[in-house]
Amino acid sequence: MKNHKRTTIYDIAKKLNLNASSVSRALNNDSNISEVTKKLILDTARELNYKQNSLASNLRRGHNRTIGVIVPHINQNFFANVIAGIEEVTYKKGYSLIICQSNESYEREVDCVNTLINQHVNCIVISVSADFKEDTHLKSIVEHGIKLIQFDRVADNLDTYKVVNNNEQASMEAVSHMIKEGYKRIALLEGPQNLNIFRQRKSGYLAALKKHGIAVIPELIIENAWTKELGAAATRKLLSLTQPPDAIFASTSDFSALGVLEIATKMNIPVPETLGICGYSNEAFTEITSPAITTIDQHSITMGQTIANLYFDEAGSGTESLGNKVINIQPELIIRKSTSKCNV
Amino acid sequence: MKNHKRTTIYDIAKKLNLNASSVSRALNNDSNISEVTKKLILDTARELNYKQNSLASNLRRGHNRTIGVIVPHINQNFFANVIAGIEEVTYKKGYSLIICQSNESYEREVDCVNTLINQHVNCIVISVSADFKEDTHLKSIVEHGIKLIQFDRVADNLDTYKVVNNNEQASMEAVSHMIKEGYKRIALLEGPQNLNIFRQRKSGYLAALKKHGIAVIPELIIENAWTKELGAAATRKLLSLTQPPDAIFASTSDFSALGVLEIATKMNIPVPETLGICGYSNEAFTEITSPAITTIDQHSITMGQTIANLYFDEAGSGTESLGNKVINIQPELIIRKSTSKCNV
DNA sequence: CTGTTAGCGCTTTCAA
DNA sequence: TTGAAAGCGCTAACAG
Numbered sequence: 001m002k003n004h005k006r007t008t009i010y011d012i013a014k015k016l017n018l019n020a021s022s023v024s025r026a027l028n029n030d031s032n033i034s035e036v037t038k039k040l041i042l043d044t045a046r047e048l049n050y051k052q053n054s055l056a057s058n059l060r061r062g063h064n065r066t067i068g069v070i071v072p073h074i075n076q077n078f079f080a081n082v083i084a085g086i087e088e089v090t091y092k093k094g095y096s097l098i099i100c101q102s103n104e105s106y107e108r109e110v111d112c113v114n115t116l117i118n119q120h121v122n123c124i125v126i127s128v129s130a131d132f133k134e135d136t137h138l139k140s141i142v143e144h145g146i147k148l149i150q151f152d153r154v155a156d157n158l159d160t161y162k163v164v165n166n167n168e169q170a171s172m173e174a175v176s177h178m179i180k181e182g183y184k185r186i187a188l189l190e191g192p193q194n195l196n197i198f199r200q201r202k203s204g205y206l207a208a209l210k211k212h213g214i215a216v217i218p219e220l221i222i223e224n225a226w227t228k229e230l231g232a233a234a235t236r237k238l239l240s241l242t243q244p245p246d247a248i249f250a251s252t253s254d255f256s257a258l259g260v261l262e263i264a265t266k267m268n269i270p271v272p273e274t275l276g277i278c279g280y281s282n283e284a285f286t287e288i289t290s291p292a293i294t295t296i297d298q299h300s301i302t303m304g305q306t307i308a309n310l311y312f313d314e315a316g317s318g319t320e321s322l323g324n325k326v327i328n329i330q331p332e333l334i335i336r337k338s339t340s341k342c343n344v
Numbered sequence: 345m346k347n348h349k350r351t352t353i354y355d356i357a358k359k360l361n362l363n364a365s366s367v368s369r370a371l372n373n374d375s376n377i378s379e380v381t382k383k384l385i386l387d388t389a390r391e392l393n394y395k396q397n398s399l400a401s402n403l404r405r406g407h408n409r410t411i412g413v414i415v416p417h418i419n420q421n422f423f424a425n426v427i428a429g430i431e432e433v434t435y436k437k438g439y440s441l442i443i444c445q446s447n448e449s450y451e452r453e454v455d456c457v458n459t460l461i462n463q464h465v466n467c468i469v470i471s472v473s474a475d476f477k478e479d480t481h482l483k484s485i486v487e488h489g490i491k492l493i494q495f496d497r498v499a500d501n502l503d504t505y506k507v508v509n510n511n512e513q514a515s516m517e518a519v520s521h522m523i524k525e526g527y528k529r530i531a532l533l534e535g536p537q538n539l540n541i542f543r544q545r546k547s548g549y550l551a552a553l554k555k556h557g558i559a560v561i562p563e564l565i566i567e568n569a570w571t572k573e574l575g576a577a578a579t580r581k582l583l584s585l586t587q588p589p590d591a592i593f594a595s596t597s598d599f600s601a602l603g604v605l606e607i608a609t610k611m612n613i614p615v616p617e618t619l620g621i622c623g624y625s626n627e628a629f630t631e632i633t634s635p636a637i638t639t640i641d642q643h644s645i646t647m648g649q650t651i652a653n654l655y656f657d658e659a660g661s662g663t664e665s666l667g668n669k670v671i672n673i674q675p676e677l678i679i680r681k682s683t684s685k686c687n688v
Numbered sequence: 689c690t691g692t693t694a695g696c697g698c699t700t701t702c703a704a
Numbered sequence: 705t706t707g708a709a710a711g712c713g714c715t716a717a718c719a720g
Contacts, residue, residue, distance in 0.1 A: 006488060006489065006697095008696095008697055008698085009697070009698070010697080010698095018706080018707090019706065019707045019708075020697085020698080020699095020707095021698095021699075021700080021706080021707065021708080021709095022705085022706060022707080024697095024698065024699060024700090025699090025705095025706090028699080032705065032706085033705065033706080034705060034706090037705085037706085049484070049487065049488075051458065051461045051462050051488060052462050052697090052698085053403070053462065053464060053696085053697050053698070054462040054463050054464070054698095055399055055402050055403040055408070055463070055464050055696085055697080055698090056403050056696070056697035056698040056699090056712090057697075057698050057699070058399050058698090058712095059397070059399040059400050059403055059696090059697085059698075059712050059713070059714090060697080060698045060699045060700080060711080060712050061698085061699070061712085062712070064399070066442075073428070074418065074424055074427055074428055074431070075421070075424035075425050075427070075428045077419070080418055080419035080424050081419050083418055083419070083443075084417070084418055084419045084445065087418070087444075087445055091444075091452070091455075096442055096444065096459055096463065097442065097443060097444070098410075098440055098441065098442050098443075099427075099441060099442075099443045100431075100435075100440065100441070101428070101431055108435070111435075114395065115440055117395045118395050118396050118397065118398040119398050119399070119440065120397060120398070120399050140393070143393065144350060144393075144395060145350065258632065283628075284627075284628075284629060285628060285629035285632060288602065288629060288632075288633055289632055289633075290634050350713095352712095352713055352714085353713070353714070354713080354714095362690080362691090363690065363691050363692075364691095364713085364714080364715095365690075365691070365692080365693095365714095365715075365716080366689090366690060366691080368713095368714065368715060368716090369689095369690090369715090372715085376689060376690080377689065377690080378689060378690090381689085381690085396713090396714085397712085397713050397714070399712085399713080399714090400696090400712070400713035400714040400715090401713075401714050401715070402696095402714090403696050403697070403698090403712090403713085403714075404695080404696050404713080404714045404715045404716085405696085405714085405715070405716095406696070
């Protein structure tokens with residue numbers, strides 16, 4: 001491997017008694033070259049099994065045709081789908097993707113950013129970690145002339161391109177729906193409040209209650225219940241209250257909602273009759289639990305496509321790196337059995 | 345963005361009246377430099393917000409510290425987990441990952457391979473597409489001095505590093521388990537036979553029948569039933585036979601098994617009493633269907649870690665690119681309600 | 689320990 | 705239409 005010698009444009013040039021620049025022109029479809037020599041070069045390139053060295057070409061050109069993506073975990077449905085959406089668009093444009101995961105760690109997130117800056121990617125797409133502390137690393141991206149697009153979990157006070165869900169509205173719709181179904185004491189499982197998305201979802205919950213003249217009961221709001229286990233624990237706690245809730249909005253994730261459902265099933269509490277459940281994210285499994293879980297679809301693939309298109313549209317116009325354009329992807333309330341009290 | 349000027353080692357050198365090579369040495373922790381100047385350089389680098397240009401450094405060094413991964417779909421549990429496993433190991437070593445998806449298309453797979461060769465990645469990790477036709481592109485990887493590790497879906501007749509599941513044994517165990525539970529007419533939903541994994545799973549099924557002296561009934565073997573919809577259609581067909589099966593082994597995927605379960609539920613056929621169901625992959629949802637689905641865990645994260653470790657171990661020893669070492673990850677039969685006829 | 693020099697493979701002026 | 709030459713930013717061999 002170490003001593004492997006690959007065919008370069010010089011090899012092709014030498015073989016044809018031409019200059020490397022001509023070879024380069026032929027390979028890059030430049031107009032300043034005759035059809036005859038071009039064909040000759042292309043044929044020889046194939047014959048010699050030539051592959052371009054992107055490292056050299058990008059170094060010379062000063063950019064990379066590569067987009068870096070940083071997500072907390074790639075093996076989570078939502079993020080995997082966003083990436084799939086991005087990839088779909090970038091592939092067509094001949095761009096590659098470098099994907100990094102922060103593992104919800106701020107320190108690793110910073111590392112990832114630095115790696116991508118070093119790699120001279122054209123653009124960094126990021127959804128920040130739950131451990132998010134400050135935004136100097138994000139500013140650094142812009143300072144190095146790299147486009148920055150935040151999505152989903154974004155640093156609010158930083159002016160960049162952002163592609164987000166309207167979390168507040170979606171939560172409000174979900175809670176309103178539950179109220180209309182007749183639920184009166186709706187509990188909230190909330191996520192880490194240092195992340196904007198979880199703050200917004202809480203706002204939506206509060207707004208819905210207010211709109212329908214329902215008082216906020218603090219003991220029905222449980223912090224940091226965003227895994228299945230934490231959701232289950234929260235549910236145990238809530239159901240042991242003297243006045244337990246008649247519905248639980250697991251605003252953090254469907255996994256959390258699944259924890260709720262499991263405890264309810266174990267305790268023989270009928271869902272949706274005695275307890276309504278609503279999750280967040282429309283994970284595949286929500287459709288097939290019994291009862292199926294009401295949830296919110298974030299249109300993750302569309303989100304990915306939008307991100308990629310945003311890059312290409314703005315790149316074309318050659319605008320400044322630090323744009324400030326927020327695109328809202330409308331999430332969608334998926335109503336299923338777990339909150340359908342009326343139709344029982 | 346275009347005219348953005350980043351700090352280079354020359355900027356640092358000039359500012360300190362030093363030579364670029366000294367700066368390089370300091371930055372790379374070379375021993376041939378005094379602690380004093382090293383500190384000076386490091387401080388100035390920070391002050392000027394210097395980031396290395398990996399393009400240049402890699403071009404010079406001749407390699408990339410990057411591993412390319414090609415999978416059919418990144419938003420499938422199994423692949424996402426393998427990638428997560430790879431990433432976990434490579435991150436610690438300071439390597440980046442370039443991830444591409446072939447979308448089950450042979451043509452795109454070839455494109456991905458070419459991109460990665462151009463990028464001079466150190467290693468390409470691939471699980472071939474269902475559309476797999478020939479292996480010239482894989483050979484080309486090796487010819488260009490790039491390590492090649494195949495996993496899961498591998499081109500059998502090509503000698504490379506391979507990390508695979510023992511699909512045959514796992515299938516055999518699964519089917520044997522069903523036989524022991526008392527199922528006598530076990531149907532097989534099989535996947536595209538141009539992929540080795542599906543051939544192996546079929547072999548395992550056949551071997552189990554043979555071992556237990558059960559005749560193979562061709563009409564119980566259904567081709568290409570590897571999505572939920574195809575699984576459902578196959579089930580309809582199977583259950584309308586004059587002698588329908590009493591169990592279905594969806595060897596292709598849990599999604600297919602889910603299709604089976606849905607039809608059985610719709611037709612009021614008791615699972616596991618009248619119909620046993622076994623899937624493949626241990627997708628998250630198999631645990632929470634009712635009944636929960638028996639399936640096979642592929643230990644995907646371990647698989648990813650193994651792949652990465654294989655690269656680093658073999659790279660260290662400086663062996664030839666075209667090694668031929670097959671590592672078997674033992675899959676695990678997860679027995680659940682859907683095949684537990686005895687305990688009902 | 690530090691400086692000088694060359695060159696990785698490519699693109700891109702400028703000349704011819 | 706082609707060639708010559710310079711240089712992207714870095715590392716590494718060689719001198720001093």
